[in-house]
Amino acid sequence: MKAVEVPAQSRLTLSTLLGCACAVVSFGIGAQKLGDNSFLTHLATGRLMLDEGIVRKDAFTWTSGGEPLVVQSWLASLLYGIIDNSFGFAGLRLLMAASACVLGWLAWQLTDRAPSVISRVVVIAPVLVIGVHTWNERPLLLAFVFFATVMLAAERNRDPRWLAALGFLWVNIHGSWPLGIVLLFARWFGARLDRDLDAGQDARRAVWLAGGMLAGGIANPYGPAMLWFPFELLGRHDTLRQISEWQASSFESTWTRLFLVLLAATIFASRRAPLRLVAPGVLFVIAALLSVRNIPIAVIVLLPLLAEGLPDLHGPDANRDSTAIRLGTVGFVAMVAMLAVLAVLPPHTSLEQYPVAAVDAMEKLDLSPAGHHVLHQDFVGNYLGFRFGGVGAVWIDDRFELHDPALVADYVVLLRARPRWRDVIEQNQPDAVLWERDRALVDLLITDGWSVVWADDKWVVLTPA
Numbered sequence: 001m002k003a004v005e006v007p008a009q010s011r012l013t014l015s016t017l018l019g020c021a022c023a024v025v026s027f028g029i030g031a032q033k034l035g036d037n038s039f040l041t042h043l044a045t046g047r048l049m050l051d052e053g054i055v056r057k058d059a060f061t062w063t064s065g066g067e068p069l070v071v072q073s074w075l076a077s078l079l080y081g082i083i084d085n086s087f088g089f090a091g092l093r094l095l096m097a098a099s100a101c102v103l104g105w106l107a108w109q110l111t112d113r114a115p116s117v118i119s120r121v122v123v124i125a126p127v128l129v130i131g132v133h134t135w136n137e138r139p140l141l142l143a144f145v146f147f148a149t150v151m152l153a154a155e156r157n158r159d160p161r162w163l164a165a166l167g168f169l170w171v172n173i174h175g176s177w178p179l180g181i182v183l184l185f186a187r188w189f190g191a192r193l194d195r196d197l198d199a200g201q202d203a204r205r206a207v208w209l210a211g212g213m214l215a216g217g218i219a220n221p222y223g224p225a226m227l228w229f230p231f232e233l234l235g236r237h238d239t240l241r242q243i244s245e246w247q248a249s250s251f252e253s254t255w256t257r258l259f260l261v262l263l264a265a266t267i268f269a270s271r272r273a274p275l276r277l278v279a280p281g282v283l284f285v286i287a288a289l290l291s292v293r294n295i296p297i298a299v300i301v302l303l304p305l306l307a308e309g310l311p312d313l314h315g316p317d318a319n320r321d322s323t324a325i326r327l328g329t330v331g332f333v334a335m336v337a338m339l340a341v342l343a344v345l346p347p348h349t350s351l352e353q354y355p356v357a358a359v360d361a362m363e364k365l366d367l368s369p370a371g372h373h374v375l376h377q378d379f380v381g382n383y384l385g386f387r388f389g390g391v392g393a394v395w396i397d398d399r400f401e402l403h404d405p406a407l408v409a410d411y412v413v414l415l416r417a418r419p420r421w422r423d424v425i426e427q428n429q430p431d432a433v434l435w436e437r438d439r440a441l442v443d444l445l446i447t448d449g450w451s452v453v454w455a456d457d458k459w460v461v462l463t464p465a
Contacts, residue, residue, distance in 0.1 A: 026104025046081025167212025190279030269309020
């Protein structure tokens with residue numbers, strides 16, 4: 001009887017082993033303690049949805065309170081609320097870890113154009129380092145997964161019809177959904193320049209993806225407003241340019257400098273790559289240079305371009321199969337299980353960046369933000385909304401798409417201690433100011449007669465004379 005040969009792609013190869021290693025590292029990245037300021041607001045929103053239904057008005061601030069609100073990531077917030085209600089912070093950490101694990105696996109698959117397995121490792125290593133700093137617990141992490149899935153579907157020439165379901169979810173998970181259409185049309189444009197006869201496939205994928213997004217943008221609690229939201233946000237340019245993550249990077253951190261390394265390698269690699277890959281690469285690199293927020297997306301776009309253009313670094317055969325490789329793959333799967341166990345062990349949150357002790361003291365001093373008007377920094381507002389829920393304890397938070405531009409401008413005046421700071425204070429008539437101790441505003445308030453009623457090494461609480 002003749003033995004049946006197992007196809008190479010169904011075996012546990014060296015490529016599979018390294019892909020599992022990449023997924024394990026990514027799982028660890030996603031399993032970090034929870035503490036991102038935007039995540040806190042999304043979780044607070046999800047909890048509010050479970051208690052009161054779909055959130056249609058702002059309930060967290062005393063400045064924008066009652067304003068009509070479109071929660072662009074309502075489905076992600078609701079998911080956070082359900083998981084938190086059922087499994088607590090342990091369940092949320094596992095959700096983030098699993099999302100990052102999938103993203104890491106997808107990123108590895110996007111490098112399969114590389115001529116050798118060593119070349120793939122060289123490409124993926126800096127991507128994972130960048131992921132440590134950018135794959136956090138915001139709904140944007142799920143958007144990264146959707147974006148990488150669209151790109152892999154295009155790379156592997158998959159049936160475009162199932163992208164409609166992905167588009168339906170994406171438009172309700174995060175406002176970055178137009179980037180998926182931009183990616184596919186950029187690929188189509190590059191393929192047309194290459195005179196590639198298969199260029200129409202990317203256009204068909206874009207149509208199916210857009211169709212799903214259109215359906216998702218209509219069949220949701222907020223209706224077509226979900227479709228206008230990203231464009232309305234971009235229209236608030238004067239507000240966005242005040243936010244650090246929407247500004248161009250100064251490339252002072254290690255991970256942003258790694259992006260520059262990848263960019264330099266991309267310039268080298270693009271000489272040998274098809275325009276189907278070069279066109280979206282150029283487009284998303286420009287976006288990344290204009291805004292640090294776009295760097296993680298640009299990194300995903302560059303993966304196949306880098307893999308295609310880098311030289312063959314030789315090394316072992318990617319399709320090699322052996323007992324050691326099979327055992328190693330099983331070991332990596334076991335490591336995921338071990339990391340999952342660690343992720344459900346407390347503590348689950350990291351709130352060191354927030355004034356937890358200061359707010360505790362304010363409650364004892366009868367200055368609780370839940371019952372008094374307190375001025376504070378934007379990320380502190382996210383914490384206060386998370387801590388007190390929908391009782392209007394927040395002056396401002398990082399939802400700059402919600403707040404009146406005048407409020408944002410007033411906040412910037414205080415944050416940078418500009419000459420008009422006293423006018424902003426008098427206009428808001430606060431009962432207290434909760435601010436970082438080393439900021440110039442604190443010295444100005446003390447000089448103006450304000451009293452320090454509580455302070456530690458990082459935070460200070462002041463009340464008017």
